[in-house]
Amino acid sequence: EADIYQTPRYLVIGTGKKITLECSQTMGHDKMYWYQQDPGMELHLIHYSYGVNSTEKGDLSSESTVSRIRTEHFPLTLESARPSHTSQYLCASSHSGAVNTGELFFGEGSRLTVL
Amino acid sequence: KNQVEQSPQSLIILEGKNCTLQCNYTVSPFSNLRWYKQDTGRGPVSLTIMTFSENTKSNGRYTATLDADTKQSSLHITASQLSDSASYICVVSDRGSTLGRLYFGRGTQLTVWP
Numbered sequence: 001e002a003d004i005y006q007t008p009r010y011l012v013i014g015t016g017k018k019i020t021l022e023c024s025q026t027m028g029h030d031k032m033y034w035y036q037q038d039p040g041m042e043l044h045l046i047h048y049s050y051g052v053n054s055t056e057k058g059d060l061s062s063e064s065t066v067s068r069i070r071t072e073h074f075p076l077t078l079e080s081a082r083p084s085h086t087s088q089y090l091c092a093s094s095h096s097g098a099v100n101t102g103e104l105f106f107g108e109g110s111r112l113t114v115l
Numbered sequence: 116k117n118q119v120e121q122s123p124q125s126l127i128i129l130e131g132k133n134c135t136l137q138c139n140y141t142v143s144p145f146s147n148l149r150w151y152k153q154d155t156g157r158g159p160v161s162l163t164i165m166t167f168s169e170n171t172k173s174n175g176r177y178t179a180t181l182d183a184d185t186k187q188s189s190l191h192i193t194a195s196q197l198s199d200s201a202s203y204i205c206v207v208s209d210r211g212s213t214l215g216r217l218y219f220g221r222g223t224q225l226t227v228w229p
Contacts, residue, residue: 004158040124042219043159043204090158103149104217106158 003027006091006107013081014115021076021110023091032074033104035090036060043090049074050096081114088112118142119207121220129228132195136223138188138205146210150179150190153202153222162190162203195227 004025013019025032030051035043045058049068063085064078074093078085088111092104122137140148147166151159163174165181165188172179176199178191192199205220 040221040224042119042221044219045217092158103161103164104159106160108158109156111156 004091004093004105004107006089006110008110009108010111010113012113012115015080015082017081017114019078019081019112021089021091021112023074023076023107024072025074025093025105025107026072027093027095027105028071029093029105030071030096031094032068033092033094034058034064034066034074034076035092036062037088037090037109047076081112083114086112086114119205119218119220121203121205121223123223124221125224125226127226127228128195130195130197133191133193134195134225136190136192136203136225138190138207138220140186140188140205140207140218142186142207142209142218144210145183145186146208148181148188148208149206150177150188151204151206153204155201159204192225195225197227197229200225200227 007022032049034047036046037043044060046060046062047066049055055066064076066076088109090109091107094104119140128134149164150162152162153159162177163172163179167183176193181188202222202224204222207218209216
């Protein structure tokens with residue numbers, strides 16, 4: 001099993017609250033990603049990082065922000081949550097040597113519900 | 116436009132039966148294709164990877180095929196088990212840049228009934 005962990009697994013909050021979704025991996029992977037997944041839809045890349053102090057926005061516009069201060073840690077923050085942010089958020093990582101092989105190791109996901 | 120299309124969207128089969136899931140893609144230039152299995156409430160897990168030169172690859176009861184000419188892949192599941200109930204996602208990687216880009220299908224939701 002992959003050693004990548006997400007917390008919380010489930011979160012229900014009110015509109016306007018600030019939330020941080022945590023993601024940590026113990027595999028020493030340089031590359032980390034955040035995907036958003038809605039039922040019946042494909043995964044959409046919202047943020048990625050290729051190393052410490054490197055973060056980029058993905059294909060899907062997101063009001064969230066990320067940081068990469070340590071290799072193993074890639075948290076995602078929403079400053080003011082809205083109902084439109086309700087979704088499943090998946091964190092993933094891959095190692096740099098596997099250029100273009102496409103293997104991602106996913107966490108269990110964080111299901112966010114904003115009321 | 117690079118795309119990955121999967122069919123069927125959902126499938127129900129009885130335990131012990133075989134099934135085949137389809138993936139058509141238009142991604143170019145092609146690098147590789149992966150099938151992932153995603154159990155409900157879990158993250159996807161890679162089942163197999165197919166590169167341009169590979170036609171067939173097996174992983175236990177799972178057999179993936181690739182036809183690079185027609186840009187089609189299939190995932191065949193033999194002697195299905197209840198634990199096979201999951202979403203199966205086709206992911207295609209391009210080699211248009213050194214970093215590579217991934218294109219995700221919407222998945223096929225497989226339900227295996229006893």
